[in-house]
Amino acid sequence: MDGTTSGIEAPRPVIGRGLWSDALRRLRRNRAAMTSLVLLGLLVVAVSIGPWLSPNAFDGSDWDAILLAPTWTGGHWFGTDFLGRDLLVRTLHGGRISLLVGLSATLVSLVIGVTWGATAGYLGGRVDAVMMRIVDILYALPFMFFVILLMVFFGRNIFLIFIAVGAVNWLDMARIVRGQTLSLREREFVLAAQAYGAPGWRIIARHIVPNLLGVVMVYVTLTIPQVILVESFLSFLGLGVQEPYTSWGALVNDGAQQMEAGPWLLVFPALFLALTLFCFNFLGDGLRDALDPKDR
Amino acid sequence: MLAYTLRRFVGAWPTLLVLVTLSFFMVRAAPGGPFDVEKNLPPEIEANLAAKYHLDEPLWRQYLRYLGDLARGDLGPSFKYADYTVNELIAQGFPVSLRLGLAAMALALLIGLPAGMLAALRQNRPTDHVTMALAMTGISVPGFVVAPLLILVFAVGLGWVPAGGLDGGIRSWILPVVALALPLLAYIARLTRASLIEVWRSSFIRTARAKGLPLRLILLRHALKPTLLPLVSFLGPALAGVITGSVVIEAIFGIPGLGRYFVQGALNRDYTLVMGVVVFYGALIIAFNFLVDLLYALLDPRVRYS
Numbered sequence: 349m350d351g352t353t354s355g356i357e358a359p360r361p362v363i364g365r366g367l368w369s370d371a372l373r374r375l376r377r378n379r380a381a382m383t384s385l386v387l388l389g390l391l392v393v394a395v396s397i398g399p400w401l402s403p404n405a406f407d408g409s410d411w412d413a414i415l416l417a418p419t420w421t422g423g424h425w426f427g428t429d430f431l432g433r434d435l436l437v438r439t440l441h442g443g444r445i446s447l448l449v450g451l452s453a454t455l456v457s458l459v460i461g462v463t464w465g466a467t468a469g470y471l472g473g474r475v476d477a478v479m480m481r482i483v484d485i486l487y488a489l490p491f492m493f494f495v496i497l498l499m500v501f502f503g504r505n506i507f508l509i510f511i512a513v514g515a516v517n518w519l520d521m522a523r524i525v526r527g528q529t530l531s532l533r534e535r536e537f538v539l540a541a542q543a544y545g546a547p548g549w550r551i552i553a554r555h556i557v558p559n560l561l562g563v564v565m566v567y568v569t570l571t572i573p574q575v576i577l578v579e580s581f582l583s584f585l586g587l588g589v590q591e592p593y594t595s596w597g598a599l600v601n602d603g604a605q606q607m608e609a610g611p612w613l614l615v616f617p618a619l620f621l622a623l624t625l626f627c628f629n630f631l632g633d634g635l636r637d638a639l640d641p642k643d644r
Numbered sequence: 645m646l647a648y649t650l651r652r653f654v655g656a657w658p659t660l661l662v663l664v665t666l667s668f669f670m671v672r673a674a675p676g677g678p679f680d681v682e683k684n685l686p687p688e689i690e691a692n693l694a695a696k697y698h699l700d701e702p703l704w705r706q707y708l709r710y711l712g713d714l715a716r717g718d719l720g721p722s723f724k725y726a727d728y729t730v731n732e733l734i735a736q737g738f739p740v741s742l743r744l745g746l747a748a749m750a751l752a753l754l755i756g757l758p759a760g761m762l763a764a765l766r767q768n769r770p771t772d773h774v775t776m777a778l779a780m781t782g783i784s785v786p787g788f789v790v791a792p793l794l795i796l797v798f799a800v801g802l803g804w805v806p807a808g809g810l811d812g813g814i815r816s817w818i819l820p821v822v823a824l825a826l827p828l829l830a831y832i833a834r835l836t837r838a839s840l841i842e843v844w845r846s847s848f849i850r851t852a853r854a855k856g857l858p859l860r861l862i863l864l865r866h867a868l869k870p871t872l873l874p875l876v877s878f879l880g881p882a883l884a885g886v887i888t889g890s891v892v893i894e895a896i897f898g899i900p901g902l903g904r905y906f907v908q909g910a911l912n913r914d915y916t917l918v919m920g921v922v923v924f925y926g927a928l929i930i931a932f933n934f935l936v937d938l939l940y941a942l943l944d945p946r947v948r949y950s
Contacts, residue, residue, distance in 0.1 A: 380777075485662045488926045492891065493918070496910045497670050577786050584788045584892060585907055597788075604792035604896070608800055618789040625784035633780075 371562070374638035381634025384627035391624060395443035402437045418612050435599075439617050442594040446621070449510050449595070450576040454568055456514025457575075461521025462564060466552045468522070469529025480526065483519050491516060495578060499587045506589055513578050521567055528563055532556050562639040569632035573625040580621065596621040645941060652937060656930050663926040664714065664919075668707055671915050697723065710919070719920035724912045730920035733905060738924075741889030741901035747821045749879075749886055752828035759829075760836025761863065761871070767841055775833065782830025791823040791896040808898040820897045824890055828882060835878055840871045873944055880936030884928045 375381055418435075468479035498512035532538065533556065541551045580597025582588040589595045594602075596617050603614030685693075694700045698709060713720055719730035763775040798819060799807035806816045843849060844867065852862045889903030902921065909917035 485659050485666075488659060488663050488929050489667065490906070490922055490925050493667065493906070493910070493922050494670075496907065573784065580786060581788070581892065584895075600789055600792075604788065607792055607796050611796060614792055614796065618785075618793065622781070622785040622789060625786075626780060629780055629784050 371635075371638040375634055378634040378637065380630045381638075384630040384634070387623065388627045388631065391443065391620075391627075392447065395440045395447060398440040399437050399444075402434065402440075418616075435613065435616055438594055439596070439599060439620055442589075442596050442599050442617065443620060443624075445506065445589055445593065445595040446576050446579060446597065446624070449506075449513070449579040450572040452510040453514035453517065453575040453579075454571045456511055457518040457521055457571060458514075458564065458568060460515065461518035462525050462557060462560065464518065465522035465525025465527075466529050466556050466560065469526040470533050470548065470552050470556060472530070472533070476526070480523075483522055486516075486519055492581070495582065496585075496587065499582065506593070509579060509582065509588065513575055517571065517575060517578070521564070521571070524563055524567060525560055528560050529556055532559055566632055566636045566639060569628055569635055573628040573632075576621070576625060576628075596624075648941070649938060652934055656934055659930055660923075660927060663930075664711070664923055665707075667919060667922045667926075668710060669703075671910075671913075671918050672703060672706075697721070714923065719923070720916035722914055722917045724908075724914040724917065730916050733917065734902065734920060734924055737889065737900060737902035737905055740899060741894070741903060742887045744817070744820055744824060744893075744899065744901065745883070745887030745889070747817065748824035748828060749883055751821060751825040752832050755825075756829040756832030757836050760833040761840055763833065763837040764840035764844065765859075767837075772837075776837065779830040779833045782826045783834075785826075786892075787823055787827065787890060788892045788896065790826055791819070791893055794819050794823055795896070808896075820893055820899060823897075824886060824893050828886060831878065831882070832875065835875050836871060839874045840867060843867050843870045846870075869943070873940070876939055876943065877936055880932040880939075881929060884925075884932040888925050888928060 464479065464483075468476045494516040495512060498516070499509065538551060538555055541555050546554075576596070579588055579595060580600065583595050583597035584601045586601075589598050599617035600614060600621060603610075603612075603617055607614045691700070698706055701709070710720070717731075719734070722728045722730050722733055725733060759775050759779070763772040766772045795807050798804050804815075805818050808816075849862065849866060852866050857865075889901040889906075891903040891907050893899070894901045894903040895907075902924075905917055906921045906925075908914070909921060
């Protein structure tokens, strides 16, 4: 068939290079970020279905194997704790809670932060000044003070931890979103929307917020590890998840107290926790590099 | 400049007032009271205790009383540590946390700055990747993971340093300082790298390189100052945070600093102690942010305050 097309090349279809396809291409080239993405995917699968596949229950004791060191043959790959509970299952089960806390608290902070920041930035003027002043004041409050008080209020309900942590972690998000909104609202498409009489909330929801997606996505990826850390810290103080449920923070804390008797109790949960935070941070960095128009 | 300084100074006080008000009512709104733990106290004694600490007064009077005391620099008596005032407790704990924090900050700067610069000058080469991967580890691995691991390896395993306390001389300071410095160090290295890469692209650096200045001189004379500028705004609040004590590090190493009062106070409903620590911390943050802004104006002539 060479003869028929010789000389004339069929024109290649033009592939548009928008913000997102461009960003995706850059992200694919970032090996650290892609590795992190794959690892996080594996981790999510492992904590989701892992506990069901194991013959051990996360709160079940094996009285023949108290404080058993990790073995390949004994049925407890990560060893057991002082109650004979399988550490592998507990680590996976704790991962569920840690990841859930991270996601839902981030979602809460996302909703509050974006709404607050976009509103302040879009309305501007005095409203903006007052709203950002409030953010400034909240910044001066010790973050942990807030969380601890909220924990005291809510009586250690794990689902309320999600909300509490998210409810105090939206300040950075609000600041970043406001900064972006300030420049977005001067753009022509906002003027067009104003010209045909769209109400303010509609302009924010339909025209401003979608254009913030890139920045927000980067920030979400960086907020999740922060929130997981806060939850771990609360568990460290004994304010987090209550027995028999567990989280990585709670496991690390338990492990730290028994590290002389069973160092594996510290090492495995710490490894999972650190790896997850590591991956989220690398992914967030990669996303930022991919979406940052500065280097284009 | 003077007008700006004055205006910022005046503006800081309402912020502090709001901070005090907010935390006062939040602490009081939390369920439970400071004397709940002693069970079955006769009602007369409970009433006496309440009267001694003015807990029988209406909340708004307690609030005004607190503000009045605060204006005179009196943070009140602690509810749980009988015979101690909050001022005394802070005066006891703060110097320990301060020394620990300053040592950690010095260590972080000493290693973080050169590491960040090295990474920037070797951008996208193996040195850069390794340094930044290490920095990411420092940021990702929380203190309560690092600290026990450090103890496990260097105190329990190798026996080089004591596992806790600060009584063993300089060697007992090593692990807490390192544990406290690691995340700071990592942040500083990352910020320095990003900043120097930016600076390295500017024309005055190109000029300096074109006229053949040795690398050391370009770095010290031309690149250092503009590189450090963005770091200043990070270092201000970070310093305030690190010298007020880390709850985690102090708990793990058994250090009698300020951090532990914070959590204990909140859990014990030691109203005055929590408030004292919060106000102290908030005032420090506000003061450091203020100083940072002033420092900016001094360091960077492009910053103009109107």
